[in-house]
Amino acid sequence: MSSLGWRQFVKFRLLLTEAILALMAVGVGILMGGVLVWIVGEDPVKAILIIFEGAFGTAYDLGMVLYFATILIATGLSVAIPSQTGNFNIGAEGQTLMGALAAGVVGAYGPANLPHGTCLTLAILAALLASGLWGAIAAAIRSYRGGHEVIASIMLNFIAAGVSGWLVVTYFQAPDSQNPETITVPEVFQLHRFDSFDGAPATMAIFIALAFAFCFWLVLERMRPGFVMKAVKQSPEAAIVAGYSPNKAMFWSFTIGSAMCGLAGAVMVLGESWRFRLEISDGFGFLGIPVALLGRSRPLGVVLSAFLFASLHHGSSLLDIESTKIGRDLAQVIEAIVVLSVVSMVPLLRFMTGKFSTRDR
């Protein structure tokens, strides 16, 4: 066997190990969720069946899962891309909000006499730009001022909520509404819903999200910036010697990652509500963290775990109706336990056996 074949074999084994660990984490999450369900006095098997029915029961539900998956691929990528240079983007919530606001404002006040495709491109680009710029603040603080990107992103989440609320109320308030929200965007700015999902907001945006994930793979595995990112994460000193700037790599990976949230915001506004509302992001930014962690920050992993969490998220909403003892909040507990299992399983196994070894996360 040639040396190339050997290397691919090692890489395949590594991927297999990671996939098995991810599946085990999901298993632990469902198991512990089941225990919680059992403790509060509901039948765990029934709860799981309800979640399945809620996620895949009707064409409408499938459409909702597709819609949530679109959003979660975007916010998952926004966490996964900065993590390639060792940065943690906890600011997806604020970045999504700013992207949604940009999409809503461009949709409501932009040129409505252009073709449908042009309008959508404009609005989505505006959203990507707004999210990217918002993330660039934290990125600059991290790369050029040496501040902590996590703290900066948390602050920016709250600032985004305040600033977008103020902007909407002061400049873009819909006159016919009591709530802080913009006017409805004209039809030319609305993403067309697929016909086969009973009116669920599943749109072609899922293909944009998948295309972004594919580009991420392409850059990461086949192009120089991907190599630079890996070099910066593994050894900043080596990257400097090789002529790369770690600060620049960190800045751009964080900024481009944040820009992914723009797609999430745009999909919420142009695909679902057709207007910007203050509470529109509703935790989807935070959900990007479990998506990226379970997907091991790899493109295919992010896509798969986005679909998994989208099914869990939408499926568990049926619990509110079908069960008297447990509600949709169960989903978040399962998510938390999955994340916990992902990050603690390897150290735990190593701790218990003393000899189990695999590559560090």
Add this chain to the structure above:
Amino acid sequence: MTELMPLLEIILAILRNASPLVIAATAALFCERSGIIQISLEGLMLFGAFAGAAAANYYGIGVLGLVAAIGVGFVLGCIYGVLVIQLKVDQIIAGTVINMLAWGGIPVINKALFDSSASTPALGLEERFSSLLPISIAIFTVGFTYYLIHDTSYGLRLTVAGEKPEALQAVGVNPLYVRWSAVVVSGVLAALGGATLSICLASNYTRNMTAGRGFMALAALILGKWRPLPTFFACILFGACEVLQMKMQGSQLPGGVTIPSQLVQIVPYVLTLLLLIGFVGASRAPSKLGKPF
């Protein structure tokens, strides 16, 4: 005397709003000075607020609410300690997990215990405490922490554990023990701070009642540069912002100028961000913050 009353009232209101922040920020101070990032304050406060209100309601005795909050804080502090000190899990992720558990888990337990996922039943007057209790806890906590940090060997060890843990080991003190103590104290204090919200400043637990106060306390700690007294004053400033924002709702300043309440609300976060950028003087974190030993 009579014209002084409104002023006194405002000062009391500020102290009342600031005291949960002060307690939580001091909780984070212990943790972060010892070199461990504490981003789970929000979750710890929520757990404390819920456990306090639930226990006080269940047993009908207010003190048991405080005891329950302390117990829950202790357990969560131990869980966090196992994760980040023993297993060396990424501290940001471990903290996020505790927050997620609070956001998702508390409504589930709430529904199981009280048949509603949004709030606990209201407490009677005799099961609650006056707002003077959180204020005194806050002031005592800050005073004692100041003494601990500046005048005792424990305070010195705490600081060294966050700056140069090898040095501690060289003099025969296990830095892991110091960090363990800090993490547990942090869990207890943060949960206690949360409990003051539900059984002293309100009459029940309501869904997500901390409303970002955990993160605001973290901001105060950074603005206070990881020192007890400046952190205390940052909390007072944030409390004043909150009072100002409540007083201003819908009212105009003389001259017809309105200050948008949304912008007053974000003052704490903007200040912290400016500090991070480097406009409000340098802020230096403990040098081994976030690095497992």
